Amino acid sequence: MSSSSSATVRRILREAGIGLALLAMIVFFAAAAPDFSTHENISNILTQITINLILATGMTFAILIGGIDLSVGAVMALCAVVAGRLLTLDGMSEPLAVALGVAGSLAVGMGCGAANGWISSFWGIPSFIVTLGMLNIARGGALQVTNARTIYDFPDSFNAFGTATVLGVPVMFVIALVLLGLGWLVLTRTVFGRMIYAIGNNEEAVRLSGHRPLLTKVLAFTVTGLFVGIAAIVYMARLTIANPILGVGFELNAIAAVIIGGTSLSGGRGSLIGTLLGAAIIGVLANGLILMGVSDFIRQIVTGVVIILAVVLDSYRARLARG
Amino acid sequence: MSSSSSATVRRILREAGIGLALLAMIVFFAAAAPDFSTHENISNILTQITINLILATGMTFAILIGGIDLSVGAVMALCAVVAGRLLTLDGMSEPLAVALGVAGSLAVGMGCGAANGWISSFWGIPSFIVTLGMLNIARGGALQVTNARTIYDFPDSFNAFGTATVLGVPVMFVIALVLLGLGWLVLTRTVFGRMIYAIGNNEEAVRLSGHRPLLTKVLAFTVTGLFVGIAAIVYMARLTIANPILGVGFELNAIAAVIIGGTSLSGGRGSLIGTLLGAAIIGVLANGLILMGVSDFIRQIVTGVVIILAVVLDSYRARLARG
């Protein structure tokens, strides 16, 4: 029992490490930029991290199982333009159009995710390269579907959803949090989650224990894709458009959030709580630097430095904790 | 002994696998696009793959040692703008300016590479995240140095170099090949090279054997950076300009070449011959599809499909070879 509780303490310390970095950042910006801690700005930050948080939640599944998904940005564009098409089909009632659009986005996301998972695990090739291929396929597909044009004129009820708030908190963020919570339950409480961690650590041992890692891997990537589909819907509702070039580079932001959150890139270790903190760090940084009036180029440099520092600090703290 | 020679056969088969894919592609394009096999076009292809080949050669070092370098495109821009500044300094003789420029580019590349290597191995954090940070730092730095402006008006002798040919073959390509050959010797014949493979295989075992992986890792990333510096010079000589936004996404092309070439993303396995073939596949594909008049979006989709297919085929062949 003592080891169990000390393990818990260590885990909390691990996540608190990133939490402390986040806290330090918040304190700094609150002091340096007076507008930072206003209610409106906090609501802005929540809105701004929502999409990355959703993508990063999905990405956590892919990374925990020992993979990675570079295609999320491009697949998100494909989801969005397909959903956009469905949303703007002629002669449909609003609710039906919305339902179709959402279903279409989720279906495309899950389809691409499942394809990523299946190809990489059935053929035993790194998901890095499979999803790099998928990135090109999805982006080209999105462009082909739309002929490079922006889709707009979505039903009003759909657009209204994008900026709705409850008690001053953006509804989209609440949804993202709920999804994260569900993801956390799945990862920590279900057999599927257990398999994800186990495969991420030692796939061969899982196979030799009489399981079929293939199925779990396909499912994990499908979950990643599902979250991409959700992110696409959130994007569209918030910006009221869908275009085939959206989401460029979103994968790197999502991966950064996951890794800053302490999840191991080699799989099997990490948690969604870390991902939440990682996404928050990235969002707070972007927001705070603009409020401070830091110029674009310097902002980019500082962002790079902070990404590295966050992980270095975490490693330093872990070193201290180990003694 | 028999086992050693059969290992050689199998290794050849492994590399031949990708070679066969390349051959098939060449035969296909030669039949489908009449201009493909002209002398000019072949020279074009060689020119067009040169930069990716140089970057991929360097990337092979980072990947073999179990890392990755996402910063090569951005660092290449930083190298280029620094070199551009030095090349266009007032009141210098042409040879001196060229020497300074080249030295500057290599120094910046090696510096960034060494920083990547040191941070990731000293702190034990994945190079993925460190080089993602470096990507932002270098890109922001390049923009800051130039204030987002293009640098041009390099000495004529420098620019001439970019389009020079020997016996109809672009000089730049010859240089890239020679560098690849040197890299191959280093990897296969030197203690440093064996150390790279060993660390990529099992870093812990290397440590237990009484070696210090840190230095080798820093050096390997420095080599990656050196190649980035070289690529920057080649780029500048070919384009006669240096700007801070060049090289966006080059890292993904370089990584794709390395992986298509059969090098394992988890390190310790692979060879530069594969990288050469991988870079050739990517270059031939891009060239051939344009000659065939495939539309841009379809071209992007096909590229994605081929990236995946190349690796799937390789895995399929390996499966057959294993029996």
Added chain:
Amino acid sequence: MTQVNEPILRLSGVSKRFPGVLAVDGISLDVAPGEMLALAGENGAGKSSLIRLLAGIHRPDSGEMRLAGQIYAPQTPLDAIRAGVRVVHQEFNLLPALSVAENLLFEHLPRRRLGPIGGIVDRREMDRRAEALLARVGLDEVGPRTPVERLGIAQKQLVEIARALSGDLSSGGRVLVLDEPTATLTPREAGRLFEQIRLLKASGMTMLYVSHHLAEIFALCDRVAVLRNGALVDTMRTADTEPAALVGSMIGRTLATQAPIGGGTPGAPALSVRGLRPRGSPEDGALDFAVREGEIVGLAGLVGAGRTEAVRAIFGADPAIAGTIERDGKPVRIRSPRDAVDAGICLLTENRKEEGLVLPMAARVNTTLARLKLVSRFGWLRPAAERAETRRLAKDLATKITGPEQPVIELSGGNQQKIVLAKWLMGDKARVLMLDEPTRGIDVGAKAEIYALLGQLAQEGRAILVVSSELPELTHLCDRILVLSRGVLAGEVARPDFSEERILSLAYSRYTQAHWQTH
């Protein structure tokens, strides 16, 4: 300077604490130059931990080590190697994609200068030295350029040993530490290893030796230090003591001599193998045999005889070239371990680190890994049930864990092995239990308990197939022993005819030439 009688290695009050356990508890010990000292103790007694302190992997929390009179406080493995302390660790530390030669000489690759460029590997010299080293451990049939990943586990063990020998040749090793080097070796390889050990001893090398095979300790070592719960409880001269006393000292009680297990009345065939040709087996190597309910069958053979490949093929871990499997007389199609498990066939793999365990995860995760259905409902885990099962099995197998949440990577080698056993013993679905080197690294006391447990399982009507390189283990456990020689079923020995000579002669029967070959 070293005086004649001064100990080469002196430990005074050395301790090392890990979270939750005091792994090394104030050990004070002298080792004389040229002495061969055995470290004995139960699983988790602290032997490997002590060795890791010597090797510079961990640093003691307190106490002092002296080597030849000098303070010895290695901060890294490099310090240890420089000081002349060489270690063969319990777990392998090999470079799988690199060649055997590179692995052997990795610490100091032979170099050549090419003009101004140094650091060129001298491959011819490397092969030459590698061949010499391989010959010393009797692995001369393996080419120096073979990638290590293609070797079987025993061959890997021999490469590890040969590597430690390489050190003493080049850098003047003074102390050689061997942590369970024979755990996967058959008598032939072990014999060759002992020859080398004797040679080294004759040359004045000081050695520390860990083994759970007491016979080896008595045959080789001058003295034995007994550890219990991290503390040194006793040291004795092997000449002045006997195995039973040593066991008593190790486990704190005397172990009743056990009646052989086996001997029940076997029922219908539970597993029948027909014309099975595992991957890499010879043309004429089709295997035909059956294991009946309630029967314990042994599979003996020399290293590389193909035992592991046979059980892996039955389990569907590797595709077989040909053959059919029958369960309870009905043919079953096994294309993956999943099919095998569904058919009630289980395999405890020989390589726990790579194939058996999810090392960084908790004991409960590993224990329940193959039987998640029993601790979940509609896909939801029941953590309480998981913990309860884990505790129960840990108790049954006397596994030393601090709790169900302890990561398996923190356990001692033998305790890890027990977790793998627990994984397959959980629930009662394993009607046919195949065990590949099940007691690798398990101490004498626990071994006896495991034997008893296997006997009990057989009584319950399960069919058990045991692969082991330890002949006494097989003769103690089994009703029958099948002997493989170079991938071919060379014969079968029934209990009344059990004798090491008979089994060994069958095992050797296909190796007529001086050298046997790898596939």
Added chain:
Amino acid sequence: AWAQLKKPVVGLVMKSLANEFFKNMQEGALRHVEERGDCTLIPLGIQSETDIDGQIALVENLITRKVDAIVIAPADSRALISPLVRAAKAGIKLVNIDVLLDANALKKHHVEIVFVGPDNKEGAKMSADVLAKALGAGGKVVILEGNPGAANGVQRKEGFMESIAQYKLDLLDSRTAHWETEEANTVFSNMLTAHPDIQGVMAGNDDMAIGVVKAIEAAGKKGQIKVIGFDGIAAIQPLIKNGEVLATVDQFGAQLAADGIDAAMKEIGGQTLTGWVKTPMKLETAATI
């Protein structure tokens, strides 16, 4: 087929086709060529607007294919010169569209290439002037720039700056959002927090203008902040109609390419064109739609 083989071949090299403006351009070019009926078109684009090397490869491929003329919207005003000079040496007629090639560099190589295109700077000023007039002197504005270093982005910002100077506006901040809607939305929300008194926004393209409009809505300041864009994409039209966007500028991409092709055909026919053939631009406001 024989007749087709004899038709002159024109290569159209564009920047990223993943962009509505260039896509319109390409489609306009294809339509125009069909109408003309006397030439064959090879339309090509690169994958991102920063892929200069890729565009050079396209030019090289066209030289290999021995086309009769190349109409190019260069990704960089200098880097493309050396391959274009090679094309000229190979007897290929050249027409420069969209972004002006660097005159000095061309002069150095003794080549003259006709430029057919709009004046980005002038267009940006036209659009900004609408905003400036609406706000009056002292109006507080911010700029959202395109990709740093992109020629058209730089020119548009220059146009904005000229308008700001002329009408004595107060520029509070100027940042890049890389031409992107989502980034513009985020960046502008943050600018708005830092400067709650923003009255007007000049966005380098319509995609960013849309992101800004949504940020204004989300901040509950609909109608209080005026926005202008550039490009005249379809998605901006409803926003202009309902007043959320004040103005944008349509450069008639389709016409631009057609004019470029006409110029190329004239050159193939033996005429020599030089200088800048300015193409029309249209200011779009609620009044014009």
